Amino acid sequence: MTKSATSLVRLDRAGIRKGTDWLVRGVDLSVEPGEIVTLIGPNGSGKSTTAKMALGIMKPSEGSAVRNRGLTVGYVPQKLSIDWTLPLSVRRFLRLTNPLTDAECDEALEKTGAKRLINAEMRSLSGGELQRVMLARAIARAPGLLVLDEPVQGVDYVGEIAIYDLISEIRSALGCGILMISHDLHVVMAAADQVICLNGHVCCRGTPSDVSQNVNYQALFGARAGTALAVYEHHHDHVHLPDGKVQHDDGSLCSDCLGEHHEHDHGSDGAEVQLEHQNAR
Ligand SMILES: Nc1ncnc2c1ncn2[C@@H]1O[C@H](COP(=O)(O)OP(=O)(O)OP(=O)(O)O)[C@@H](O)[C@H]1O
Ligand SMILES: [Mg+2]
Secondary structure, three states, rough: OOOOOOOOEEEEEEEEEEOEEEEEEEEEEEEEOOOOOEEOOOOOOOOOHHHHHHHHHOOOEEEEEEEOOOOOOEEOOOOOOOOEEEEEEEEHHHHHOOOHHHHHHHHHHHHHOOOOOOOOOOOHHHHHHHHHHHHHHOOOOOOOEEEOOOOEHHHHHHHHHHHHHHHHHHHHHHHOEEEEEEHHHHHHHOOOEEEEEEOOEEEEEEEEEHOOOHHHHHHHHHHEEEEEEEEOOOOEEEEEOOOOEEEEEEOOOOOOOHHHHHHOOOHHHHHHHHHHHHHHH
């Protein structure tokens, strides 16, 4: 694969074997600053295992995983291993792994819309609240690399959009690279720079547009595959002329076909994404 000196993390032909079984094998992957790389694939296809190799939590049995020296990493794991019988406030949870001041805790929670939860008990949080707190912990130290393993699980629809927007904002504000795992194909196809589709190995990869046309991707995701990218592509096969007529790509003009061109909203891309996303659910 093409290697860049600026890669935050890079896996080369990386794989993990347990006993005689390969959990995942032959993964090439790199994340550059400011880039969103998304892993997709069915349950058990090796997404979390790949993320853990990138993080250094699991050491590849073959191939390599290299992180930039001094890289700060924020991680939202798919599952938390916490002893829920012990009392633990959100504030203390944020400080378990980071020496954060009160102001830093507040600021991180504010960004994820969870400031009011600062003194709440971790074990009493709802699923969506927990995800917001986890994201706050991951971004609190302004990481160079953010690894998000299904960051919107348990989050309601409005919250989900808000969290994906927030992830984009964080990328812009911090310039960090993001390695994300998501089952939400619509968001993946809208937000990722690179998509890697896993099924025990890399089944296909590329830009959302490349991947959406790949037969392996289509075979894995079936009917969902076809619509995921389509709703985000703004097919400008026509222009609206000042006199209200519509001119098509082939030069033909019409004055009464306006309605046919407006399944989509000509507002901001974000608005369109949200609208279509909602429709697709
Ligand atoms: N520590 C482990 N020991 C043995 N097998 C493991 C271990 N961790 C994961 N596996 C197995 O490896 C495979 C890949 O697991 P992984 O958690 O990476 O899948 P995933 O793509 O993240 O799935 P999901 O969408 O369900 O989260 C699964 O079959 C899982 O049972
Ligand atoms: Mg997983």
